[in-house]
Amino acid sequence: MTTFSDPPKASFRPSMLLSDTRYRSITFQVIALALLVTAIWYLGSNLAANLRAAGLNISFQFLGNPAGYDINQTLIPYTSQSSNLQAAWVGIINTLLVSFLACVTATIFGVIAGVLRLSNNWLVRKLMAGYVEIFRNIPVLIWILIIYTIMTAAMPAPSAFRGDDPASTMMLGSFAFTNRGVYIPGPVWGPGSMIVMATFVASVIGVFAYRRYATKLLYDTGRLLPMLWPSVAILLLPTIIMFFIMGMPIGLDYPALKGFNFRGGIQIGAPLIALWFALSIYTGAFIAENVRAGIQAVSRGQSEAAAALGLRPGRVMNLVVLPQALRVIIPPLISNYLNITKNSSLAILVGYADITATLGGITLNQTGRAIECVVLLMLFYLVISLGISMVMNVYNNATKLKER
Amino acid sequence: MKKTVIFGALTVAGLAAGAAGAATLDDVKARGKLNCGVTTGLAGFAAPNANGEWEGFDVAVCRAVAAAVLGDKNAVEFVPTTGKTRFTALASGEIDFLARNTTWTFSRDTDLKFDFIGVNYYDGQGFMVPKALGVSSAKDLDGATVCIQTGTTTELNLADFFRKNNISYEPVPVETNAEGQQQYLAGACDTYTTDASGLAATRATFETPGDHVLLPEIISKEPLGPLVRHGDNEWGDITRWVLNALIAAEELGITSANIEEMTGNTNNPEIARLLGTEGTLGEMIGLDNEWAKRAIMAEGNYGEIFAKNIGEETPIGLARGLNAQWTDGGLLYAPPVR
Numbered sequence: 102m103t104t105f106s107d108p109p110k111a112s113f114r115p116s117m118l119l120s121d122t123r124y125r126s127i128t129f130q131v132i133a134l135a136l137l138v139t140a141i142w143y144l145g146s147n148l149a150a151n152l153r154a155a156g157l158n159i160s161f162q163f164l165g166n167p168a169g170y171d172i173n174q175t176l177i178p179y180t181s182q183s184s185n186l187q188a189a190w191v192g193i194i195n196t197l198l199v200s201f202l203a204c205v206t207a208t209i210f211g212v213i214a215g216v217l218r219l220s221n222n223w224l225v226r227k228l229m230a231g232y233v234e235i236f237r238n239i240p241v242l243i244w245i246l247i248i249y250t251i252m253t254a255a256m257p258a259p260s261a262f263r264g265d266d267p268a269s270t271m272m273l274g275s276f277a278f279t280n281r282g283v284y285i286p287g288p289v290w291g292p293g294s295m296i297v298m299a300t301f302v303a304s305v306i307g308v309f310a311y312r313r314y315a316t317k318l319l320y321d322t323g324r325l326l327p328m329l330w331p332s333v334a335i336l337l338l339p340t341i342i343m344f345f346i347m348g349m350p351i352g353l354d355y356p357a358l359k360g361f362n363f364r365g366g367i368q369i370g371a372p373l374i375a376l377w378f379a380l381s382i383y384t385g386a387f388i389a390e391n392v393r394a395g396i397q398a399v400s401r402g403q404s405e406a407a408a409a410l411g412l413r414p415g416r417v418m419n420l421v422v423l424p425q426a427l428r429v430i431i432p433p434l435i436s437n438y439l440n441i442t443k444n445s446s447l448a449i450l451v452g453y454a455d456i457t458a459t460l461g462g463i464t465l466n467q468t469g470r471a472i473e474c475v476v477l478l479m480l481f482y483l484v485i486s487l488g489i490s491m492v493m494n495v496y497n498n499a500t501k502l503k504e505r
Numbered sequence: 506m507k508k509t510v511i512f513g514a515l516t517v518a519g520l521a522a523g524a525a526g527a528a529t530l531d532d533v534k535a536r537g538k539l540n541c542g543v544t545t546g547l548a549g550f551a552a553p554n555a556n557g558e559w560e561g562f563d564v565a566v567c568r569a570v571a572a573a574v575l576g577d578k579n580a581v582e583f584v585p586t587t588g589k590t591r592f593t594a595l596a597s598g599e600i601d602f603l604a605r606n607t608t609w610t611f612s613r614d615t616d617l618k619f620d621f622i623g624v625n626y627y628d629g630q631g632f633m634v635p636k637a638l639g640v641s642s643a644k645d646l647d648g649a650t651v652c653i654q655t656g657t658t659t660e661l662n663l664a665d666f667f668r669k670n671n672i673s674y675e676p677v678p679v680e681t682n683a684e685g686q687q688q689y690l691a692g693a694c695d696t697y698t699t700d701a702s703g704l705a706a707t708r709a710t711f712e713t714p715g716d717h718v719l720l721p722e723i724i725s726k727e728p729l730g731p732l733v734r735h736g737d738n739e740w741g742d743i744t745r746w747v748l749n750a751l752i753a754a755e756e757l758g759i760t761s762a763n764i765e766e767m768t769g770n771t772n773n774p775e776i777a778r779l780l781g782t783e784g785t786l787g788e789m790i791g792l793d794n795e796w797a798k799r800a801i802m803a804e805g806n807y808g809e810i811f812a813k814n815i816g817e818e819t820p821i822g823l824a825r826g827l828n829a830q831w832t833d834g835g836l837l838y839a840p841p842v843r
Binding site for chain 2: 155157169170171172173180181182250253254258260280281359360361362364371449450452454458462463465466467468469471
C-alpha cells in the first residue's frame, strides 16, 4: 500500500465502517455475529415453542428409570433392571474399548504398510499400494458389513462342535472359533494372585528403568549394553518365580460347549471382532499414507549423511529418519484416531452395543427422548474427541521441532 | 464452533416438530397424497411386489384411508420406516399415518404423544427355532443366543420373559427383519423372536420353511394397530372409523364384490348408513357420505384383506384365531355405526 499523505486524524464518520479497511473487517464480523446469534435464538425458541405445542418437555429423568433391555457385551455389571444411565455407561465403555483396540491395530497396520510401500521390492511395494487403495476407497460401513457377513457365514456355528464326530473341533483344545465369536481361555484369580500381578507391574517398570540406564550409559561412556535378553529376563523371571512361590494362584478357565453356546473363558464377540478389524484395516490404509508421506518428507540428504557417518540402514531409519518423520506423521494421525472413535458409532450395524446403540439407539427408542439422547451423545463424542486431541497434542509437542 | 453443531441438530428437531400440530386432514387434501409409514419390508404385511407396488395387510389399511379421504386408493406415498425411525417420522410430521405392526402400549399412547386408532391384528411374541435344535419349549432356551429387533416392545418382553423364568440368554440386536432373517439362517443366533405373525411371514420366505418351527409359548400380548399423532382428534376420528368400517363391513357381509349391489337395495339401516345412502355420517367427520364405501372398495373388507395378504391360502398361512369377528369367537368388535 502506498501512502500519499498523512492519514486523516480523528475524523470518524459512520460511512468509514464500510469504506475504511481499518474498520471494515470488524463491521462484517459484528454483522456475522449478530446474524449467528439471531439464528441460534430463532431456532432455539422455535424448538421450545414446538415442544411446548406438542406437549413435550426436555427432561433427563428417564436416565434413572430401569432400561428394561439386555446387552450382549457388558464390561461392567448390568442387567435389564439397571438404569438407562448404567446402559449408557456400558455403551461408553464398549465404545472406548473398540476405539482403543482399533487405534492400536490401525497404527500397527499403517506403520507396516507405510514403510513397506517404500520397499525396494517391487511386489511388496505394489501389494501395499493395492491394500491402501482398495481399503481406503471403499466406505468403512461396507467393510464392517463384509467382514461381519463373512464371519457369520464362513465360521462354524457352535452346534458344529457338538456330537461324537463334530464337524469342527477346538484349536489346541482351548480356542473355539465360531460365528458368534472367538472363545479363549480366561484367567482365574486365586488368593495371592494380586502379589503376582504386582510383581509383574514392578517388572515392567524395571524394564523401562534398565533401558533408560543403558541409554544413559551409552551416551555417557559409549559402552553398549545388550538390550533384548536382559529386558525379557527382567520382564518375565520375577513374575514366574513369584507365581510358583505363591503356589500357582492364577489358573486358566477353558471354554467348553454347554447347552447352546460355549461357556467359560473369555468370549470375544463376533460384532466386536468385525468392528475392530474393519476399523483398523480401513484406518490403517490412511495411516499408511501418512507414514509414507512422513518418511518421504525427510530430505534424502539426512539419510545420506547418516549413511556417510557409517550408520547401518536400520539405525538410519530409527535414529535419523523416523524421529523427523514423526513430526509430519503425528498431526494427521490424531485425526485418524478421532475418525476411528467416531466411526465406531457404526457399531449397531453389527449389533455391537456401543454408546450410539445403547443410549442413542435402544434407550432413545424405548423412552422416545430423542433430543435428550442426541444431545448427550454429541456431548460424549465431543468430550472423547477433545480428550484424544489433547493427549495426542501433548505427544505432538514432545516430538515437534524444538526451536531455540 | 462446536456449539453450532449442537444447535444444528436441535434445529432439525425444531423445524421438524413445526410440521406437526396443524390439521392433518387439510394437509393431506392439499398434498393430494397420504404419507403412510410402513415397514421396510415384511412379506404379507407391507412389501413391494414384483412391479414395485406396495402391498400387504398394513398397506391395505393405508390404501383404505387414502380412498376414504382422497377418493383414490393409489394416492399414497409409502415411507419405509424401521423400528427405530417410525416414531420420529410420525412425530415430526414426515408421515400422516403409521401402519407398521406397532404394539399399542401405555407409554407410546401417552408419553410419546400418539393415538392408537384401534387394533388391526391381535398378536403375541413367539420364538422360531431350527427343527434340528430339538427345542420344544421356550423355557428350554437357557443360554441361547437370541436375535431380536432393536427398538421394539419384543426387546423388553424378551428381557422380562427370561428374567421371570430365571434363565439366561445372549441378545443379538438387529435393525430390520431382513437382517434378523440373515443372522438366524447363518446360525449366528439359535432363535429368532418377534411377533408370531412376523415369524410366520418370515418363515414363509425361507427356502425350506419346514425345517423351522415356532415354539408354542406366546410370551406377550401384542395388539398391533395403526397410529396417528396425538392432538389432532379429527384426523384420529377419520382413521379410526375407516378401520372400524372395514371391520364392520365384514360383520355386515359387505364385500368389495357385492358393495355396488348392496348400496342400492338393502333393508339393513346399518349397511345403508355405512355406505352413505342414509344419514350424514360422512359430514360428521368432514368427508362426503361415500367415504366408507370407497374405503371398503379399495382392498375389500377386513376379512378380504386378511385372506388376501396373510390368510391360510397365502404362503404366510395365518389362521384368523383372535382376529376373527366377535360373532365367530374372536376379538374384532367394531362399535355401532350410527
